[in-house]
Amino acid sequence: MNFCGNCAAPVIRRVPPADDRLRDVCDSCGTIFYENPKIVAGCIPVRDEKILLCRRSIEPRAGFWTLPAGFMENGETTREAAARETLEEACARVEIGALFAYLDISHVSQVYVIFLAELVSDFAAGAESLEARLFQENEIPWPEIAFPSIEVALQLYLEDRRRGAFGTHTVDIKRRVGEKRPARVDSEGAAGR
Numbered sequence: 709m710n711f712c713g714n715c716a717a718p719v720i721r722r723v724p725p726a727d728d729r730l731r732d733v734c735d736s737c738g739t740i741f742y743e744n745p746k747i748v749a750g751c752i753p754v755r756d757e758k759i760l761l762c763r764r765s766i767e768p769r770a771g772f773w774t775l776p777a778g779f780m781e782n783g784e785t786t787r788e789a790a791a792r793e794t795l796e797e798a799c800a801r802v803e804i805g806a807l808f809a810y811l812d813i814s815h816v817s818q819v820y821v822i823f824l825a826e827l828v829s830d831f832a833a834g835a836e837s838l839e840a841r842l843f844q845e846n847e848i849p850w851p852e853i854a855f856p857s858i859e860v861a862l863q864l865y866l867e868d869r870r871r872g873a874f875g876t877h878t879v880d881i882k883r884r885v886g887e888k889r890p891a892r893v894d895s896e897g898a899a900g901r
């Protein structure tokens with residue numbers, strides 16, 4: 709940021725008093741521009757044991773498959789955000805169920821909140837999708853899944869389904885030096901096991 713979004717004066721990058729991090733600070737109007745992690749809300753829409761995935765039409769990872777998920781908007785709940793994203797990306801209505809996965813991706817300052825969901829309508833490719841399709845477990849295109857977070861959520865979902873009980877998973881997704889894709893390093897807090 710070069711100029712204050714509040715008063716348009718130039719901003720300076722420095723550590724404000726009583727803080728310990730560099731921030732964009734406007735000395736003209738006193739605004740401090742804090743940057744904090746963003747929440748991505750999504751769900752795993754399922755019907756007849758098949759999972760609804762969308763093939764992305766936009767970057768990043770255009771052409772790759774993902775669960776419906778996206779950044780929360782102000783004024784909505786995570787459940788509302790997950791349902792809205794599903795409507796936007798897959799033209800589909802869902803009944804949002806229990807919290808399923810809470811994925812911390814600290815190297816990109818994002819938190820994914822993924823809910824179980826029941827697909828209760830028809831579906832079609834939305835504006836940000838090339839295609840929307842139901843997949844059986846053995847049809848999931850693993851090499852073409854868009855993001856590690858989605859891959860982890862799908863793996864956990866299938867593991868829980870095989871076990872016959874869905875938990876709530878808290879996972880740190882870490883980037884490891886020299887690895888092409890981040891890895892899931894920890895899974896805990898499986899309530900309901």
Ligand code: ZN
Pocket residue numbers: 712713714715716717734735736737738739
């Ligand atoms: Zn200002």
